[in-house]
Amino acid sequence: MDNAADTIVAVSTPPGEGGIGIVRLSGSEALKIGLKIFSRKHKHGQSVPLRRSFKPAARKLYYGHIVDDQGIELDEVLFSFMPGPRSYTCEDVVEINAHGGAVPLKNILELALKKGARLAAPGEFTKRAFLNGRLDLIQAESVLALIRAKTDKALKAAIRSLEGALSGEIAKIRAGIAALLAQIEVEIDFAHEDADLAPAGDNHIGESIERLLKKMKRLLQKRFQGRVLQEGLKTVIMGRPNVGKSSLYNYLVREERAIVTEIPGTTRDLLREYINVKGIPLQLVDTAGLRRAGDVVEKIGMDFSWKAIQEADLLLFMLDAAQEITPEDYYIYERIPRNSGPAVLFILNKIDLSRKLSPQEVKEKFSVKNVLEISLLQGDGLEKLEAAISNMVFSGEAAAEESVLLLEARQGELMQQALICMTEAWEALAKKLPLDLISIDLRQAQQFLGELVGEEIGTEVLDLVFQKFCIGK
Numbered sequence: 001m002d003n004a005a006d007t008i009v010a011v012s013t014p015p016g017e018g019g020i021g022i023v024r025l026s027g028s029e030a031l032k033i034g035l036k037i038f039s040r041k042h043k044h045g046q047s048v049p050l051r052r053s054f055k056p057a058a059r060k061l062y063y064g065h066i067v068d069d070q071g072i073e074l075d076e077v078l079f080s081f082m083p084g085p086r087s088y089t090c091e092d093v094v095e096i097n098a099h100g101g102a103v104p105l106k107n108i109l110e111l112a113l114k115k116g117a118r119l120a121a122p123g124e125f126t127k128r129a130f131l132n133g134r135l136d137l138i139q140a141e142s143v144l145a146l147i148r149a150k151t152d153k154a155l156k157a158a159i160r161s162l163e164g165a166l167s168g169e170i171a172k173i174r175a176g177i178a179a180l181l182a183q184i185e186v187e188i189d190f191a192h193e194d195a196d197l198a199p200a201g202d203n204h205i206g207e208s209i210e211r212l213l214k215k216m217k218r219l220l221q222k223r224f225q226g227r228v229l230q231e232g233l234k235t236v237i238m239g240r241p242n243v244g245k246s247s248l249y250n251y252l253v254r255e256e257r258a259i260v261t262e263i264p265g266t267t268r269d270l271l272r273e274y275i276n277v278k279g280i281p282l283q284l285v286d287t288a289g290l291r292r293a294g295d296v297v298e299k300i301g302m303d304f305s306w307k308a309i310q311e312a313d314l315l316l317f318m319l320d321a322a323q324e325i326t327p328e329d330y331y332i333y334e335r336i337p338r339n340s341g342p343a344v345l346f347i348l349n350k351i352d353l354s355r356k357l358s359p360q361e362v363k364e365k366f367s368v369k370n371v372l373e374i375s376l377l378q379g380d381g382l383e384k385l386e387a388a389i390s391n392m393v394f395s396g397e398a399a400a401e402e403s404v405l406l407l408e409a410r411q412g413e414l415m416q417q418a419l420i421c422m423t424e425a426w427e428a429l430a431k432k433l434p435l436d437l438i439s440i441d442l443r444q445a446q447q448f449l450g451e452l453v454g455e456e457i458g459t460e461v462l463d464l465v466f467q468k469f470c471i472g473k
Helices: 030-037 102-114 124-131 137-148 152-162 165-193 202-221 223-231 245-253 296-311 327-334 359-366 382-394 409-430 435-453 459-466
Strands: 008-011 021-026 038-041 047-049 062-067 073-082 093-098 233-238 271-277 280-286 314-320 343-349 371-373
Touching (some): 008 102, 008 124, 021 102, 030 038, 030 093, 038 073, 062 102, 073 102, 124 137, 137 165, 137 409, 137 459, 152 223, 165 202, 165 409, 165 435, 202 223, 202 409, 223 280, 223 382, 223 409, 233 296, 233 382, 245 280, 245 314, 245 343, 271 382, 280 382, 343 359, 359 371, 409 435
Parallel strands (some): 233 280, 314 343
Antiparallel strands (some): 038 062, 062 073, 073 093
16 A cells, blocks of 8 residues: 655656656655765766765756765766655655666666665556645546647647646536535525525526536537547448458558458458547557458458447448449448447548449438548548548537547546436426425535545545556656
8 A cells, every 4th residue: 555655766757768767756755865876976077975964956957876885886867856845746856867778777766765765656656746736636637648648639638637627617617516505505594584485596596507517518528529539539440341441541540551452351350550630549440341251260350340340439331432232231231330339431432433333322322411432542532531530529619729628537427427416406496396405416416526626535546547657657
């Protein structure tokens, strides 16, 4: 179990070789431990152990060496000290900028551990920033979102959340609920004083609840956008063999990854790649051609394909403009999940060849409104395809950098629970139920929103949030 009183240490840069690697310490003994292993380089070129009375100036770099107990120099470094509370963790922090090889960083880490530090748990530096009040839980989660951002839109959304944009919206909703609860208390007090007095503020309470419900619903409507920017839009290219699936995959990943031949059934396994389409990260999957026939290996590949289709957010259903619609096309379409299933974009490929299938026929046969026409051979219509994918995520709304988004599943679930409680409060008011019962729903909503920003949150949930982080952050 983590002890908040410990001084922790970790390598804060990614593993592997690099020009610079950073070892970070945080806690009340950070400076003491740091000075035990650092020797300052003076003007005359000699490394001299630091005197006990020496205290580095805040946020200033000192040049020198890391030395072991025998005085052997382990690495040439830059040493800096950031006293709390003006540091990332609000504690005393020491950072040692060393060479980025695995061996020098390991040696520095082991020496700091020997001098009394404890190895930090995943995300423990950010966890301390949260526990010490520098960040709320939404902002702490935004740190991870920023690190994992795969596109500029995802990065900007994470930065806005880190700066407190989402926390500010939640604070406004909580303040509105607090005002409602105060008004209800007044109404209840009046009712106790005069039993014949009808509640005077029912209309105002109802209007206030409706306004808060609208704000909460707007945030939840953007939940999908936030998840897509964080995890990527799960996009599956599907269709029968030889309609151009692998060619489209190669175009979108900008690399010849999938084998393209005229022989049906070339793709036997799933190909996956993260790509960036107009700022939208896509988890792109190329599937085996879908049909009833096929050998044993091909059927296994098709089983993988159907599983990917079930889990997708978006299906790119490809058809061949040089051929009429086949029974295989109908067979595939009938097996696409309906209702809450993935969105489907119909793509009519090979429009450069002699046509046997028109967009109008596709619309009539499959009861769809839009069909994208492309030629992968000539490159026609591909920009419209990318624009259609972007519009599907943002639906013409403001771009992510201008929006407040729920970036984590935990955030969306808690907001959903708070919305349910607020809806029940509004329904109870409409049924003229006692105000003290309505206040119970409002307090429950307030509690869920408090958990969202990290107030009154259990230790187990907190640990799960920070376990997603890497060690050193």
